[in-house]
Amino acid sequence: MSAAANPVRLAVVGNPVSHSRSPQIHARFAAASGHAVDYTRIEAPLDGFVATLRAFADAGARGCNVTVPFKGEAFAACARLSERARRAQAVNTIVFDGEGWLGDNTDGAGLVRDIELNAGVGLRGRRVLVLGAGGAAAGALDPLLATRPAALVVANRTLAKGQALVERFAASAARLDVPLSAAALETPGAGFDVLINATAASLQATVPPLPAGTLKPGALALDMMYGAAALPFLRWARAQGAVARDGLGMLVEQAAEAYFVWMGVRPSTFQVLTELRREVDAQAAKAGASA
Numbered sequence: 001m002s003a004a005a006n007p008v009r010l011a012v013v014g015n016p017v018s019h020s021r022s023p024q025i026h027a028r029f030a031a032a033s034g035h036a037v038d039y040t041r042i043e044a045p046l047d048g049f050v051a052t053l054r055a056f057a058d059a060g061a062r063g064c065n066v067t068v069p070f071k072g073e074a075f076a077a078c079a080r081l082s083e084r085a086r087r088a089q090a091v092n093t094i095v096f097d098g099e100g101w102l103g104d105n106t107d108g109a110g111l112v113r114d115i116e117l118n119a120g121v122g123l124r125g126r127r128v129l130v131l132g133a134g135g136a137a138a139g140a141l142d143p144l145l146a147t148r149p150a151a152l153v154v155a156n157r158t159l160a161k162g163q164a165l166v167e168r169f170a171a172s173a174a175r176l177d178v179p180l181s182a183a184a185l186e187t188p189g190a191g192f193d194v195l196i197n198a199t200a201a202s203l204q205a206t207v208p209p210l211p212a213g214t215l216k217p218g219a220l221a222l223d224m225m226y227g228a229a230a231l232p233f234l235r236w237a238r239a240q241g242a243v244a245r246d247g248l249g250m251l252v253e254q255a256a257e258a259y260f261v262w263m264g265v266r267p268s269t270f271q272v273l274t275e276l277r278r279e280v281d282a283q284a285a286k287a288g289a290s291a
Helices: 022-033 051-059 071-077 082-087 109-120 135-146 159-168 172-178 227-239 246-261 270-290
Strands: 008-014 037-043 063-066 093-095 103-104 127-131 150-157 180-184 193-199 216-223 241-243
Touching: 008 022, 008 051, 008 082, 008 127, 008 135, 008 246, 022 246, 022 270, 037 246, 051 071, 063 246, 071 103, 071 135, 082 109, 093 227, 093 270, 109 135, 109 216, 109 241, 109 246, 127 135, 135 150, 135 159, 150 159, 159 172, 159 180, 227 241, 227 270
Parallel strands: 008 037, 008 063, 127 150, 127 193, 150 180, 193 216, 216 241
Antiparallel strands: 063 093, 093 103
16 A cells, blocks of 8 residues: 555644644645645644544544644643653644653744744844743743853743743753843843744734833844734834844744654755745735735
8 A cells, every 4th residue: 555545644733723824834844755644733622632632643643733722731641741842831742652642842943943044043142032931932942042042031021920931941041051031021121132022912913012222233033923913023123123033934943843753854944934935925915905
């Protein structure tokens, strides 16, 4: 029987999930890699995430991606965890196997690859500001620390939550000799080289209330959101004299990292990102024109 008759079964599980571009991305990865992959979307009931995963695994699937709001539940459901998932306390990639589900977190690795490879901004020796202290920020901290920035500050509206996140990664930061601290969102400090917006502000079409001078001229300002949702942040960043970037590259790069976890092959992302960028920018322009 041919490989095409027995494709590797994968999915993205979330609620809602109809908007996810992961099936398109992984279909392109599979075609370029010569793999037979059946990657679909699964919308799990809010009270039935683990049961949905178990049914998918029992049907012979190799693994899945996990998106909002289930990354915390996925962390709790996995019998084994990668170190980056353990510290993030969130899982976005699962491998189903006989030894028990293996949970990983590829978000931070995808973020760093997008910044350093696609945007061409080296993070070593840079002052980096991360906005937010939720799961998105937690998933990014380990890979960001590994690049050895000159300093990494987590700014959050609730300072205590930011401090708790910093405490979780304090040992890693100390081992790498990276100054890691928390700050209030309104007073994060000044002169940052790189800003990463890991808050949900873009979902409400708002921009975090940062003071003037937060960024150096020419700094990179990246929003983890992409498409029309990221437009207010991108406009704000350009008004600060920053280089504005959305999260589409991060999306593609974290998907490539997940593909490597499942298939043992790291697909090239350049063509996929180029094609997806064209589609997303056209849709964002159309949304902006009709707003």
